[in-house]
Amino acid sequence: MKTDWDEVLQLLLNATGETLYMVLLAGLFTLLIGLPLGVLLFISRAGGLFPLPRLNRALGAVINLGRSLPFVVMLIALIPLTRLIVGTTLGSTAAVVPITIGAFPFFARIVETALDDVDKGRIEAIVAMGGDIRHVIFKVLLPEALPALVAGVTLTLVMLIGFSSMAGVIGGGGLGDLAIRYGYQRFNNQIMVVTVVVLVVLVQGVQSLGDRCVRSLAHRR
Amino acid sequence: MIVVEGVSKTYADGQPAALDNVSLQIADGSIFGIVGRSGAGKSTLLRCLNLLERPTSGRILMDGQDLTRLTGKALRQQRQRIGMIFQGFNLLHSRNVADNVAVPLEIAGVPKAERVARVAQLLALVGLSDKAAAFPSQLSGGQKQRVGIARALAARPAYLLSDEATSALDPETTASILALLRDINRQLGVTIVLITHELDVVKAICDSAVSLAAGRVVESGTLLQLQADPSSRLGRALAPNLQVVRAG
Numbered sequence: 011m012k013t014d015w016d017e018v019l020q021l022l023l024n025a026t027g028e029t030l031y032m033v034l035l036a037g038l039f040t041l042l043i044g045l046p047l048g049v050l051l052f053i054s055r056a057g058g059l060f061p062l063p064r065l066n067r068a069l070g071a072v073i074n075l076g077r078s079l080p081f082v083v084m085l086i087a088l089i090p091l092t093r094l095i096v097g098t099t100l101g102s103t104a105a106v107v108p109i110t111i112g113a114f115p116f117f118a119r120i121v122e123t124a125l126d127d128v129d130k131g132r133i134e135a136i137v138a139m140g141g142d143i144r145h146v147i148f149k150v151l152l153p154e155a156l157p158a159l160v161a162g163v164t165l166t167l168v169m170l171i172g173f174s175s176m177a178g179v180i181g182g183g184g185l186g187d188l189a190i191r192y193g194y195q196r197f198n199n200q201i202m203v204v205t206v207v208v209l210v211v212l213v214q215g216v217q218s219l220g221d222r223c224v225r226s227l228a229h230r231r
Numbered sequence: 232m233i234v235v236e237g238v239s240k241t242y243a244d245g246q247p248a249a250l251d252n253v254s255l256q257i258a259d260g261s262i263f264g265i266v267g268r269s270g271a272g273k274s275t276l277l278r279c280l281n282l283l284e285r286p287t288s289g290r291i292l293m294d295g296q297d298l299t300r301l302t303g304k305a306l307r308q309q310r311q312r313i314g315m316i317f318q319g320f321n322l323l324h325s326r327n328v329a330d331n332v333a334v335p336l337e338i339a340g341v342p343k344a345e346r347v348a349r350v351a352q353l354l355a356l357v358g359l360s361d362k363a364a365a366f367p368s369q370l371s372g373g374q375k376q377r378v379g380i381a382r383a384l385a386a387r388p389a390y391l392l393s394d395e396a397t398s399a400l401d402p403e404t405t406a407s408i409l410a411l412l413r414d415i416n417r418q419l420g421v422t423i424v425l426i427t428h429e430l431d432v433v434k435a436i437c438d439s440a441v442s443l444a445a446g447r448v449v450e451s452g453t454l455l456q457l458q459a460d461p462s463s464r465l466g467r468a469l470a471p472n473l474q475v476v477r478a479g
Contacts, residue, residue, distance in 0.1 A: 129321070132321050135322075136338075137310075137313040138310060139281055139383075139386070140309075140335070141334075141338050230365060231324040
C-alpha cells in the first residue's frame with residue numbers, strides 16, 4: 011500500500027490540533043477547579059488551619075470515587091452530563107468535559123500533597139504575626155509550594171494527553187484516535203509510527219518545559 | 232506587663248498536663264527566661280503567650296487584657312503586638328530578605344512606601360542592609376536569625392517571644408544574636424520572653440527567670456534573687472563563673 015504523505019501530514023496536523031485543544035482547555039479547567047479544591051482539602055483537615063472534618067471527608071470520598079473509575083468508562087458514563095454542559099456529546103469540545111472531570115480530582119490531591127509539604131513552622135510564623143487564613147494561603151502555602159505545584163501541573167498535562175487519546179470513543183478526534191482508526195483498524199503502520207513519534211515528542215516537550223520552570227523557580231530558594 | 236494566672240494545658244484526657252497551674256509575671260522592659268529540660272513545658276508556655284496554644288484553663292493577661300477571651304480579628308490584632316522568633320527561623324523561601332521582613336507590615340495593611348522605609352530601617356538595625364535582595368537559602372544561620380528578628384520587630388511589637396532562637400547556632404553566632412537582643416531590649420524597650428535549655432543564655436542577658444519541671448514552676452525570680460539564694464538550684468547553676476578571669 012502506497013502512503014500519500016501529503017494526506018498523512020494533513021491528518022497529523024488536524025489530530026495534533028485536536029489533541030492540543032482538548033489538553034489545553036481541559037488543563038485550564040482542571041487547574042481552575044483542582045487548585046481551589048486542593049487548598050480546601052488541605053485547610054479543612056481535622057486539626058488543620060480551617061478544620062471542617064465533615065466537608066473534608068465528603069470531598070475526599072467524592073475525589074476517590076472520581077479517581078477509581080477507569081477513564082474510558084467515565085467517558086461513556088458522563089455522556090448525559092456532557093450533553094447538559096456543552097449541548098452535544100460528540101467532538102473535541104464534548105471530550106473536554108469528561109477529561110476535566112477525570113483529571114481534576116487527581117490534580118486536587120497533588121495540590122493537597124504539595125501544600126502538606128510546606129514547612130509547618132512557616133505557617134505558624136504567619137499565624138503568630140496575626141495573619142488570617144487568606145494570608146496563610148497567599149503568602150505562605152501557594153508561593154512556598156509553587157515549584158511542587160508546577161511539577162504537579164506538568165504531571166497532570168502528561169496525564170491529560172493520555173486521557174485525550176481515548177476521546178475517539180466519543181468522536182473527539184486527536185492523535186490517539188488517529189492511531190486507532192488508521193494504524194490499528196486499517197493496518198497502516200506508517201501512520202501508527204508517526205503518531206507515536208508525535209505523542210512522544212509532545213510528552214517530552216511538556217515534561218522538559220515543566221522541569222525547566224521548576225528549576226528556575228527553585229533556583230534562588 | 233504579662234501576667235500568667237493559673238494556666239494549665241492538657242492535650243488529651245488522661246495524659247499528664249503539659250502545664251500545671253502555672254502563674255508568673257513578666258515586667259515591662261525586662262528580659263525573661265524560661266528554662267527547663269525538654270518536655271518540661273517551656274515551649275507550651277511560650278506558645279500560650281500568643282495563643283498559638285490555647286490554655287485549657289487559667290488566664291493570660293497582657294497589659295490587663297485577657298488573651299484567652301480573644302478570638303478572630305481581635306486575637307489577630309493582639310498578635311501583631313507580639314513578635315516571635317524561632318529556632319528554625321521560619322523564613323519564607325519564596326521571598327527575599329526585604330520581602331520577608333515586610334510580611335507583618337503587609338498583614339497590618341501598611342502602605343507600600345512606608346513598608347519600604349521601615350524595612351530599610353530594620354535591616355540597618357540588624358546589620359543586614361547589604362543582604363536585602365538575598366534569598367534565605369543564601370544566608371548563614373546567624374544571618375537568617377537576624378532576618379527573623381527584623382521581621383519580628385517590623386510591626387513595632389511591645390513583646391518579643393523567642394523560641395530557642397539560638398539553639399541552632401554556634402557559640403560565637405549565639406553571642407552576637409544575644410547581644411542584638413539585649414540592644415533591642417535597651418534601645419526599643421521591647422519586653423523579651425525567651426525559652427532556652429542553655430543556662431548560659433539566661434546568664435548572659437536575662438533579668439528574671441523561671442524554671443519549669445513537668446509543667447510546674449519550680450523556681451522563679453530575678454537573676455539577683457536567684458543567685459543570692461543559697462537554696463536555689465537554679466541560682467547555683469546561674470552563679471557568676473568566678474574561675475574565669477578575662478584579661479583586657
